[in-house]
Amino acid sequence: MTPVLPDDLVQQCDLMTASPVDDDKVAKGVEFDWIDGAGAVRACSLAVNAHPEIARYRYQLSRALEKTGDHSAAILQLRSAADDGYPAAMVRLGYRYLHGENMPFDTDEAVRWFEKAAKNGSTHAMTVLGILYLEGKELPRDLPNALDWHLKAAANGEAQAMYNLGFMYLNGAGVSKDPAKGVQWLRQAAEKGYANAALELAQMYEQGGVVTPDPREALNWYLKASENGSAYANYNLARLFLQGRSVDRDNKAAASFLFQALQGGYMIGPNQLAEEGHNWGRSFWKEFQGILKEEGFYAGALDGGFGPQTKRAVEALSNARFVETDRTSALDTDDRPMLVNIPQLNVFPRPSVRAKQMGAIVMGDRVTARRWHTDAKGDRWARVCAYRFCGWVAAEFLKDAPAEAPVQVQPAPPETIGAPATSAIDVPAKPEEGLGTLD
Structure with a gap:
């Protein structure tokens, strides 16, 4: 049975x-x-x-x-x-x-x-x-x-x-x-969240031709594209905040958008970035270095320069999007079953809330904690694998999962569609279903 x-x-x-x-x-x-x-x-x-x-x-x-x-x-x-x-x-x-x-x-x-x-x-x-x-x-x-x-x-x-x-x-x-x-x-399409459509509209309103140029409309559509994950939109927003077009010049906002662009996959090498940004000013680059340092990519002085250390940091940031999301890694040191302990827990590709969010897991979700990390601020992180993906979460919102007694489930007859290939499968049992099989 x-x-x-x-x-x-x-x-x-x-x-x-x-x-x-x-x-x-x-x-x-x-x-x-x-x-x-x-x-x-x-x-x-x-x-x-x-x-x-x-x-x-x-x-x-x-x-x-x-x-x-x-x-x-x-x-x-x-x-x-x-x-x-x-x-x-x-x-x-x-x-x-x-x-x-x-x-x-x-x-x-x-x-x-x-x-x-x-x-x-x-x-x-x-x-x-x-x-x-x-x-x-x-x-x-x-x-x-x-x-x-x-x-x-x-x-x-x-x-x-x-x-x-x-x-x-x-x-x-x-x-x-x-x-x-x-x-x-x-x-x-843009209003339904299609990032490329919002980006096209932003460029149209910035450059004119098809529509009458409107810097404010361009800014709004770049922001919409950014909300929906466009790295190129973030780069253009950095440029707009630096130029002070349709918005007051804001070095801090510009640095933040440039950081988002690079971590989101905008393809630009350090040398090209240095060339394009040679007149963006030391105050801006100092803000950008500050973000790089806060996120662990840069250890040099906040001098507003664009030397070898800053270039290496930019490369490291660009490469950070190729993070390990495999369920197992040679760097993992733990294999602990845990439960999410708050209504929604955001998952990131690296231990930082500034990283682009991968998704979220919710109260009661069972995860496996693979590794632990304490960042420069002293906050503790856990690399976990959930049913959808692996990533980093704030460790304080996890709790140990109670042990579950396995129950043997017999495979379906061979003629049943999708019958498992193994002879038996261990599955977690509900409290009232712990009798296993009967001869």
Whole structure:
């Protein structure tokens, strides 16, 4: 006999593998690189065995299997979910055919699956079809079809489709050239949080041409793009605060935006930065050195110069975005189960609140503490791995997790979809479910 599977274990499949582009997901999406492959395969196999009628679990199991490199098994689960009408599975299957990912290249088959997904309500599929017909690479260019699919996706709230429509109207691609309508579509995309659209509007209002120059509007759209993660917007904001255009000159704000730009991935080498900023003034560079020092990248004097030490610090800051987010590291010294002890705990790629936030974990989330660190201010940090990603959190908001007694769950029969390959799987038991199996 197999005990009833606890609901919280089934839900782990959603928490660990839901796709950001799945319109039918029931949990916050997890980027593919952040999936814990082995753990997700285990959770989603349990979910599929418990609820074989739910195609979403099979689709998510396919993502987990793909992360572990088991493409044959992943494709089986993916096709099963797609055949059952799950739109996100249809889209992924379409991509596999389009790019020949462990499958034959077959553009016609890819389009067939994209169209099926679109007809089942996938705005992502609608946008993909629009782009394929607009670019004319994998498919012959077909601007009326491109316009039609983009309009359908935009009508369903897809920001990327709105952004693409903006450029179609700005350039007269498949439509009569209409700059005003193009700006209108860009504005809609930007208001939905699409950073590139906000950045385009900011540059338009700064430079003029398509619209009347308006420094205040440019500043507002750069700020909007910055809020949505644009490193280039942050660099431009640093420039605006230094120039005092549409805003009072503010060296401290400018230094902060430059720091955000570099840690966010704006590509500029120390020598080029020194050349571009040779007339930004010692007061500004002193503020910037202060931030670098506070964050542990710089140990020199706050002299406002741009010498070898400052250049090395800039390089170190730029490289800091390539942080380790693996679940295990040679530097890890602990393996302690803990619980989050506040309603929401922010996760950072390095032990600093100034780092770009990766996400958050919430009260009751179970994490594994891998390493401990005390910063220059004396604050204690923990590198933890949660179900979505690994990163640094304030250690004071963690508490030791109570021990849980394991229960043996027998695998489903071989003919059941997604049956685990092992003979038995240890899963945490609820207090009322500690009897294990009965002979």
